[in-house]
Amino acid sequence: xxxxxxxxxxxxxxxxxxxxxxxxxxxxxxxxxxxxxxxxxxxxxxxxxxxxxxxxxxxxxxxxxxxxxxxxxxxxxxxxxxxxxxxxxxxxxxxxxxxxxxxxxxxxxxxxxxxxxxxxxxxxxxxxxxxxxxxxxxxxxxxxxxxxxxxxxxxxxxxxxxxxxxxxxxxxxxxxxxxxxxxxxxxxxxxxxxxxxxxxxxxxxxxxxxxxxxxxxxxxxxxxxxxxxxxxxxxxxxxxxxxxxxxxxxxxxxxxxxxxxxxxxxxxxxxxxxxxxxxxxxxxxxxxxxxxxxxxxxxxxxxxxxxxxxxxxxxxxxxxxxxxxxxxxxxxxxxxxxxxxxxxxxxxxxxxxxxxxxxxxxxxxxxxxxxxxxxxxxxxxxxxxxxxxxxxxxxxxxxxxxxxxxxxxxxxxxxxxxxxxxxxxxxxxxxxxxxxxxxxxxxxxxxxxxxxxxxxxxxxxxxxxxxxxxxxxxxxxxxxxxxxxxxxxx
Amino acid sequence: xxxxxxxxxxxxxxxxxxxxxxxxxxxxxxxxxxxxxxxxxxxxxxxxxxxxxxxxxxxxxxxxxxxxxxxxxxxxxxxxxxxxxxxxxxxxxxx
Numbered sequence: 001x002x003x004x005x006x007x008x009x010x011x012x013x014x015x016x017x018x019x020x021x022x023x024x025x026x027x028x029x030x031x032x033x034x035x036x037x038x039x040x041x042x043x044x045x046x047x048x049x050x051x052x053x054x055x056x057x058x059x060x061x062x063x064x065x066x067x068x069x070x071x072x073x074x075x076x077x078x079x080x081x082x083x084x085x086x087x088x089x090x091x092x093x094x095x096x097x098x099x100x101x102x103x104x105x106x107x108x109x110x111x112x113x114x115x116x117x118x119x120x121x122x123x124x125x126x127x128x129x130x131x132x133x134x135x136x137x138x139x140x141x142x143x144x145x146x147x148x149x150x151x152x153x154x155x156x157x158x159x160x161x162x163x164x165x166x167x168x169x170x171x172x173x174x175x176x177x178x179x180x181x182x183x184x185x186x187x188x189x190x191x192x193x194x195x196x197x198x199x200x201x202x203x204x205x206x207x208x209x210x211x212x213x214x215x216x217x218x219x220x221x222x223x224x225x226x227x228x229x230x231x232x233x234x235x236x237x238x239x240x241x242x243x244x245x246x247x248x249x250x251x252x253x254x255x256x257x258x259x260x261x262x263x264x265x266x267x268x269x270x271x272x273x274x275x276x277x278x279x280x281x282x283x284x285x286x287x288x289x290x291x292x293x294x295x296x297x298x299x300x301x302x303x304x305x306x307x308x309x310x311x312x313x314x315x316x317x318x319x320x321x322x323x324x325x326x327x328x329x330x331x332x333x334x335x336x337x338x339x340x341x342x343x344x345x346x347x348x349x350x351x352x353x354x355x356x357x358x359x360x361x362x363x364x365x366x367x368x369x370x371x372x373x374x375x376x377x378x379x380x381x382x383x384x385x386x387x388x389x390x391x392x393x394x395x396x397x398x399x400x401x402x403x404x405x406x407x408x409x410x411x412x413x414x415x416x417x418x419x420x421x422x423x424x425x426x427x428x429x430x431x432x433x434x435x436x437x438x439x440x441x442x443x444x445x446x447x448x449x450x451x452x453x454x455x456x457x458x459x460x461x462x463x464x465x466x467x468x469x470x471x472x473x474x475x476x477x478x479x480x481x482x483x484x485x486x487x488x489x490x
Numbered sequence: 491x492x493x494x495x496x497x498x499x500x501x502x503x504x505x506x507x508x509x510x511x512x513x514x515x516x517x518x519x520x521x522x523x524x525x526x527x528x529x530x531x532x533x534x535x536x537x538x539x540x541x542x543x544x545x546x547x548x549x550x551x552x553x554x555x556x557x558x559x560x561x562x563x564x565x566x567x568x569x570x571x572x573x574x575x576x577x578x579x580x581x582x583x584x585x
Contacts, residue, residue, distance in 0.1 A: 103565040200545035214544040240553065244546035312528040323505060330506075332578050334569035343581045344506070352508030360507055364498070364517070365524060367505040378528070383541030385534050390542055422520065423527055439545025 005030035006076075006170045010227040013173055014071050017063065024063075024074030027173075028056035028118050031076040035120065035171045041143045043166040045081045046089045047121035052076065055118045062116070071254065072234045073116030078166045078175040081122035082129055083109040083218070084207040088119075092209040093127045093137035096354025097335040106207025107239045108176060108218045115234035120172050123162030127356045128326065129183055129211045132428040133418065134161025136358040141415055144191055145169040145487035149452045154412040157187030157428075163221045164191040168487050174222040174231045178208060180215045181314050182408075182432025185444040188221055189407035189457030192446040192485045194474070195221045196228045197432075199464045200439035201246035203232075204239030212321035213244075215314075215436050225445065225474040229253040232467065248465065256468035257475035262296035264473060267400030271307035272431055274409065280450050281406045288404055288447055288458045291480035292473065300400050304392040309385050310434035315426060316369050316382035317437070322359075323366025329354060361422065390438040397463050402473045405431050407444040407457035435461045443474045446483040455485050492522045 005027045008016065016022055032049050059074035068074075084090050084102035091097045105113065113119065126136040133155035134142040144156040145168050156165040160177030164187035167175050177184040179197035188195025196219045203218040210216060220231035236250040268289055273282065289299045331337035331350030338353050340346035355363065369378035396403065408428055418425045435442040441464070444457035458477060462470040493501075495514045498521060502509040509517065563576055572579040 100569055103568050201547070214546075240551070243550050244544065246547070247551065306534065309531055309534050312531050315524065315528050316531075331571060332580055335571070337571035340581065343583050346581050347506040348503075348508035351506050355507065360509070361517075361520065361524075363505050363507065364501050364521060368493070368497075368501050368521070368525070371501070371504065378525075380541055381531050381534075381536060382528075383543060384536035384539040385531055386542040387539050388534065388536070390545075422524060437545075 006034045008173065009224050010071070010075050010173045010222060010230050011224070013075055017074050018068070024056040024059040024118060025053060027074065028052050028076045028120070031120055031172055034169070038169050038171060041145060041165050041169060042124055042140055043142055043162040043169065043171060044078070044121040045091055045093065045124050045139050045162070048088055048119060051088070052118050052120050059116050059118065069116040071230045072112065074118060075173050076118045076120050077112060078120050078123045078163055078172040079109050079112070080125055080160055080163050080175070080177050082125060082178050082209045083176060084209065085109055085119070085122065088122065090122065090209070091139070092129070093125045093139055094354065094356065094359065095138045095336060096329045096350070100334045104207060107204035107241060108208065108235050111237065112176065112234050117234060123166055123175060125162055126159035127359050128209065128322070129159040129178055129180055130322070130358050130362055131158045132182070132186055132425050134158040135415065135419055136356055138356060143415070144412055146191065146412060146454055148414060152414045155190065155415050157190035157412065159183040160221060161187050164188055164193055164195065167191070167193045167221050167223060174220055174227055176218060176235065177221050178216055178218050179436065180211050180318060181436045182429035184219050184221060185432045185442055185457070185459060186408050186428055188444040189455065190412040192455030192483065192487065193221055193223055194225055194228045194443065194445055195219065196232060196443045197436070197441060198232060198236060198467055199246070199441045201244055202236050202250070202441070202465065202467065204242040204245045206239055206241040210325040212318040213325060214321060215318060225471060225478045226254065226257045228443065229257055229471050246465065251468060253467060253471060256471035259468070259472040260296065261292055261473055261476045264297040264402065264469070265400040266292050266297045266299050266473065267302035267396055267403045268299060269302050269304045269307065269396065269403055269405060271304050272405045274430060277406070277409050278450070281409065281456060284448050284456055285404070285406050285458065288477055292404065292476055295476040295480065297476070302396040302400055302403070304396055304434065306385065306388045306392050307434050310389050310437050311426060311430050313382040313385040313389070314433045314437060315365070316378050317386065319362040319366035320370050320379050321366070323363045323370065326359070326363055386437050389434055393438045393440060401462070402469050403461040405459045405461065407431060407459040411450045411452065411454040411456055431459060440464055441467050441470050443470050445474045445477045445481070446485065447477060447481045448483065449485050493518045493525065
């Protein structure tokens with residue numbers, strides 16, 4: 001029994017803990033054992049087994065006294081290495097944060113901790129969350145637990161690639177990720193797990209290493225829709241320390257998956273039928289609409305005319321914000337310092353050696369589009385386009401409650417396949433970026449396997465702060481899809 | 491927009507990122523490609539459209555102007571690559 005505990009969902013494990021079938025310590029030990037056995041995936045940058053067992057024991061003690069905290073108490077989770085964790089190395093998968101041990105805890109990871117969740121370690125990711133394949137990490141790529149037909153190593157997607165791989169490989173019951181343009185949803189699709197990006201403002205950004213502040217949002221990666229609801233509950237909530245955190249109490253998300261979709265109006269945006277999309281993705285998309293219809297929803301065609309401009313606008317807005325946010329890495333206050341003859345020299349050396357290729361590329365693009373003489377042509381233009389993208393969604397949501405789209409234009413690709421072509425890599429996020437630009441919640445649900453036996457996800461997008469509808473529709477998809485795909489080794 | 495080597499060199503200096511001379515040509519090509527691709531935004535009619543500066547509600551919350559944190563020098567300095575007493579230490583900037 002004990003060896004299979006890491007295969008339980010959060011909901012199942014919560015029940016087992018409540019009934020006393022096993023302890024959090026046993027559950028945690030099962031995950032730690034699985035992590036040990038699957039170290040070749042490189043899913044974690046830092047493992048924290050001692051801390052995990054300490055928190056698991058504390059959870060068991062609380063439970064024994066009848067003081068269990070709720071659905072996440074005693075549940076082992078992984079945390080993306082973008083969340084600052086007190087006393088635990090935090091790297092953002094960058095050389096420039098060498099040795100950085102925060103003296104504080106991010107609000108999201110503190111919320112999880114305070115809900116009794118047991119942190120197993122910090123997951124690998126693309127450097128500063130910039131990437132769609134987890135290959136830009138200073139700590140090396142993560143391997144997907146899924147294998148290509150030819151036995152090739154596949155990318156888990158990114159940037160929350162370590163989190164997605166860890167959930168898919170049953171190394172943890174759930175993982176915290178972050179999503180700026182698709183960094184939770186795309187790896188969830190690639191790894192065959194559920195990934196939820198909440199509405200901008202639902203989860204606090206305080207203590208999370210910043211990439212693009214107007215887009216960054218934390219969310220859960222889990223094996224089921226119900227688990228995503230349970231984990232989001234613990235992560236979300238108003239935080240006065242983040243001025244963009246919404247002053248709203250989170251509703252009871254765990255009730256939403258069971259609410260059904262009878263009478264729900266589901267929009268199919270015609271602009272998401274892009275050139276070159278695999279036929280099997282289009283087929284799955286149609287199947288998804290059929291499933292929702294059979295569950296009682298109404299399917300309505302809608303138009304989001306500015307969709308094709310979301311990605312280029314994103315690649316101005318996000319690098320611009322990144323170039324400002326990453327100015328703080330100067331070799332003075334934390335992380336790497338590479339000495340130089342003068343202060344300027346020290347800055348140049350530190351940042352030249354500390355940032356990887358993709359991060360340098362984005363910081364330079366950002367600095368350029370913000371520079372005198374180009375600001376209006378690029379940055380202001382992109383922000384105005386962003387207004388039009390958000391307006392498209394507002395109009396669509398006058399006639400529908402939720403939108404259904406594919407999550408990504410392809411299944412997982414091989415490691416190394418797209419590293420030489422930045423734009424090809426950026427196109428991975430073509431379906432996830434529009435909702436990010438508008439600040440809307442989105443979820444990827446594993447819906448089927450392609451011809452090579454690799455998972456494909458479908459994405460749902462809802463109105464701002466309507467994660468409940470998102471979860472109801474996602475549950476209907478999950479139930480109909482009956483996705484039982486299991487990564488090869490598991 | 492096509493960027494030349496000198497422009498890239500200047501941006502890299504503005505961003506304080508040391509970039510080896512031999513990488514500049516390749517970088518100029520790469521950045522030009524990306525900028526060329528984003529320039530399709532030129533097709534979008536944004537006449538009279540307000541810029542969207544963020545996804546959160548428009549009004550920033552206020553709080554009382556009171557001291558609620560601070561006085562924690564050790565914690566602030568804990569990760570300094572180099573410190574001198576209670577200060578961050580940097581290469582000499584004033585002769």
